[in-house]
Amino acid sequence: MAKNLMIQGTMSGAGKSILTAGILRVLTQDGFSCAPFKSQNMALNSFVTKDGKEMGRAQVVQAAACHKEPSCDMNPILLKPMGDTTSQVIVNGLPIGNMRAADYFKMKKDLIPDIKKAYDNLSETADIIVIEGAGSPVEINLRENDIVNMGLAEILDAPVLLAGNIDPGGVFAQLLGTVNLMSAQERARVKGLIINKFRGDVSLLTPGLSMFGEYCDIPFAGVVPYVSLELDEEDSVSEKLSGKNAAINDDRPVKICVVKLPFISNYTDFSALERVDGVNLIYAKDAADLGDADLIILPGTKNTVDDLMSLYQSNVASKIIEMKQKGILIMGICGGFQMLGRTITGSDDSENKALTHKGLGLLPIDTEFVQDKTLKQTTGTIGEIEGPFKALSGAAFTGYEIHMGRTGARTKQDIFPVIVEENVLGTYIHGIFDSEDFCRRMVGILYAKKGLDFSNVRIESAFSRQERELDKLADVLRENLDFDLIYRAIGIEKQR
Incomplete structure (x- = not known):
């Protein structure tokens, strides 16, 4: 033992x-x-x-x-x-x-x-x-x-x-x-x-x-x-969602806004974007924060319907629709993907199953909540896309799905694992930005849209970054903790 x-x-x-x-x-x-x-x-x-x-x-x-x-x-x-x-x-x-x-x-x-x-x-x-x-x-x-x-x-x-x-x-x-x-x-x-x-x-x-x-x-x-x-931090203590990171750095040419939903989940999906030198990533708390975004992302949520209602009540919904009409790129992940559709039937809290809720209507999809939860890892390459997201075609990705909704699409661009309609893209894949190829291509699209050179922007793989930081943490603890005391507490001899 x-x-x-x-x-x-x-x-x-x-x-x-x-x-x-x-x-x-x-x-x-x-x-x-x-x-x-x-x-x-x-x-x-x-x-x-x-x-x-x-x-x-x-x-x-x-x-x-x-x-x-x-x-x-x-x-x-x-x-x-x-x-x-x-x-x-x-x-x-x-x-x-x-x-x-x-x-x-x-x-x-x-x-x-x-x-x-x-x-x-x-x-x-x-x-x-x-x-x-x-x-x-x-x-x-x-x-x-x-x-x-x-x-x-x-x-x-x-x-x-x-x-x-x-x-x-x-x-x-x-x-x-x-x-x-x-x-x-x-x-x-x-x-x-x-x-x-x-x-x-x-x-x-x-x-x-x-x-x-x-x-x-x-x-x-x-x-x-x-x-x-x-x-990655525990969500209960993270400063990422407090607004403390919302100040704009003028030296960073690209602004990505993740909408700060009341029940936001898996915001670690965006850790890779935070570490791209040329990207200013903020968690937008209101419609005003979205005004000069190059990409707006609706993240995952543990309460899709309630968070959808909050978008309408706060006027963030109308702002996202306005930005879409201006040609700004819009992306939804999991619950955010569901919100971008036409309708959501039922609720992810298993209540009000018969109710149908109006989505943002930016993707030709309809979602119905079911009792069984989808839990799986997914790996592959993205199919051929036309339009503003074309450069994502062929991008390699690895991620995972966690959702209770089943989504049906009526669009020509139902491309594994994304659905695209003009400048709007949705996916169920969490962690997709941790895939270096996908992340690089998406940021490259934003640079190209602004006529900027992306060739010298460095993107580090999530694995390399995590390994470096864990070794850094270990070095700090070795220097500042009494590991002789810790080994005695465990009751095991330190290997020499």
Whole structure:
């Protein structure tokens, strides 16, 4: 059976996902076979495995950190929010239904056998499993039925590292308050404390580390500096959707606007575009943000109908139609693709099944929601396209589909895997921009449309970028964490 280590945080946003990925990369570099594990994840950024199962994107990055193929065993329970109180519940990679939070809370302990089986499957081939917690381990009103923090640590007999985020301030209070709310048995599991996202001169913090010993006898495992990484984030803590990235850089000649839908999902689809030097990618919150766009993208969503209604209510719908008439390129992915059609019948929340909703009418397609969910990876080349998207013809792509709608088209340009009508393109393929060939051709179209030379614009493959950034993260953690302490906590000798 594998040894294990659990990374918990004082709060959401403490950096658990990235710390887990970095520690996994260090342990893998040190010669161990490793695997990530998160029993329950709540996220709208998901991924489809080779065997057609759905899992959280954070665990996909962590799998890459230890050079493992992503498996839903790494994330046996995924909750995809559909509103303030309802989520789609996915167990072992497949949806079991939509549930209100109170109903899920009552039954979630019934899923412990699924959690243990998934963990045991990973144990068969791993030396070390690094487990990620969720939120805070001391939500005292939720402790009784906990299956993701200390409750899980007890089930799996895991030692714990507790991370606090110094960036908003109050990190010592975060750490001490969290430890003091633990029972004696839980506290005994915490083998080290981490201060994460530190900016500035660490020597100014050092006296505080010593003084903290007067209040708590748990040693510090290290102080990790804030580091800018080009790795996919958890959607709950990302700054990408906050509007902080919306300032226009005049040195970048191409502007791509992703519409910020209320229930936007899989915005990691656009990570590759963010890293193209000549592209200004923003998440547009209103119609005014779309005014000078070269390409407008309607992204995926976990609630297609409600987000479609929000487009009409905010006048973003009329602005997109206006921009289409001006010849601006429009693209929709998954739920965004469905919205570009004429009609959507039913709803992806399984309610109001008989209702038909008016789409934007920019593609000659009609979508009907069905009970079965499409989950699959897709690879191929794009067929011959006429019109503004012609340069995409023959582009190689790899991606995945996650949707409950079935879409019928009445157009001559129903070309695998896209549907095109003049300057509007739709597809069900998530992750299509991670395919270097497709990304390069799409950005090249935007440059050519403006009469600009694209020959010197560099586009790095998603794999190369991720590998570079994971190695960078590992270097930072090696320098700033006490890995002798970490190996002792795991109970395994460091390989020399």
